[in-house]
Amino acid sequence: MNRKHSLQSDEDKQLVLNRLKRVEGQVRGIQKMVEEDRYCVDILVQMSAINAALKKVGFHLMEKHTHHCVANAIKEGNGDASIDELMKVIQQFSK
Incomplete structure (x- = not known):
């Protein structure tokens, strides 16, 4: 699995960082x-808000990972491995 690609533009990165800083606060x-x-x-109630954030x-x-990394892996013929990895992440995330 190729992990060197960044899935975020500078704008996306800043958006994520801002949201995480808000959660930190x-x-x-x-x-x-x-x-x-x-x-x-x-x-x-505040803990619930943090979980939602x-x-x-x-x-x-x-979403960004799917549109960028998974889509690229499919184009390069490595889609199955990338989809399997994504499904594991989704399972972990939904616990």
Whole structure:
């Protein structure tokens, strides 16, 4: 499997980084909520928001990977291996 190709343009990379930095800020916010003994349900709601944000980033990356890396592998005759790898990632991601 050829792993040297980047699946993101500079714009996509910045979009993903910005989303991850936002998630990082949310995690810090939850840490502060725990330190301040905030209501458990409020913490759980914030954790749910983080999970949703990470899934959104993950789906974005999977879409880019499919359109770029998997499509190129199919064109080069290595589609089966690339599709198998993608399916394993999808299974892991959906747990």
